[in-house]
Amino acid sequence: MAVGVSLLTLAGCAAPETSSATTYDDWESVLADAEGQTVQLWMYGGDNQGNAYVDDILAPAVAEYGVTLERVPVTDTRDALNRVFTELQAGRSDGTVDLIWVNGDNFRTGKEADAWLCGWTDLMPSTLGTDPDDPLLTSDFGTPVDGCEAPWHKAQFTLAYNAEAIPDPPTTLEGVLEWAEAHPGRFTYPAPPDFTGSVFLREVLASVSGGADNVPAAYSDEAFSELAPRLYERLGTLAPSLWRGGDTYPANEAELGQLFADRQIDITMTYGPATLTDLVADGTYPPATTVLTLEDGTVGNASFLGLPANSDSIAGAMVVANTALSVDQQVAKAQPDVWGQFTVLDIDGLPESDRAQFDDLPDSPVVPGYDVLSRNAHGELAAEWVPALDEGWRAGVLDR
DSSP states (O other): OOOSSOTTTTTTOOOOSOOGGGGOOSHHHHHHHHTTOEEEEEEESOOHHHHHHIIIIIHHHHHTTTOEEEEEEESSHHHHHHHHHHHHHTTOSSBSOOEEEEOHHHHHHHHHTTOBOOSOGGGSGGGGGSOTTOHHHHEETTEEOTTSEEEEEEEEOEEEEETTTOSSOOSSHHHHHHHHHHSTTSOOOOOTTSHHHHHHHHHHHHHHTTSGGGSOSSOOHHHHHHHHHHHHHHHHHHGGGSGGGGSSOOSSHHHHHHHHHTTSOSEEEESOTTHHHHHHHTTSSOTTEEEEOOTTOOBEEEEEEEOBTTBSOHHHHHHHHHHHTSHHHHHHHHSTTTTOOBOOSOGGGSOHHHHHHHHTSOOOSSSOOHHHHTTTOBOOOOTTHHHHHHHHHIIIIIOO
């Protein structure tokens, strides 16, 4: 991927000192300013269901408020953040990026650079539907959210397998790796820093460390030096048994999924398990595709909509984020044939009529409910772990 501006070299850039968002005392003022604005939402463009949801469902909903929503597809969230940093460095207060689908290390980097507008989410009426104490919404990979991004949906890292090829599946992550070694060429994972490849590293780190509880959430050089060598040793031992002998890796989740669709491998992985439903229904994935629930659990997190501090459509962006968090949109997005994403709303705290909308959602024949997927789940490590593990993998596994 060609990146024109380094995130790290711009980490000290400053956001505009003042913003019109600080003048909003009530939601009616936001709605008044938002009318006629165009909001550009920069988001990963490789998810066809996500693209269709934004274009066909979310955009018409915000149009009712006089806001035009335009989706800007990117291959990497860092592309969007780099654009923000470039414009901030140039002193632009009329930024061209109005919302970013973001979480994790990208959110942390933006926050350290004061690139996000903060303290605005409490003004959104839809925020009342969330649990203010939900740890997935108050902390993003160990970085306090502080009203600098609006929650959008929850995710659970998930492995899926072809039950026709694997009639007796493993039940732990170490069991998955042992299965791969017993069946050379039938397993692989995306190369970090791809998002899915990175989370796979963190899952293996937890496994070789004796469980997620043995990996401190906060990053330190000492913890990395103590725990990471076992990770790279395990993945180095695994490498010859991978697809193409570990000489090459899929670049991203889409390429991994294509290998699974082509029956070149028998296990795939995703942070968006909802997509499995349609991929099986349309014949892309094997009809026997089954979610693999692991005894040791998997990582869960939430993703958000971040609002750059120099956006020229701040009110419109707030309206989009509020609409996206509404019950109607969260229900629509949760439909298996729409996007199937797990809601960030506190369902138990909603009025009965709203709870009923979630209760009436159809079950997926492929993907179990969030309560099953998140069983024994563990939280994300601090964002600082991500680049450290990714860089170590390149040196300790790929290039060795």
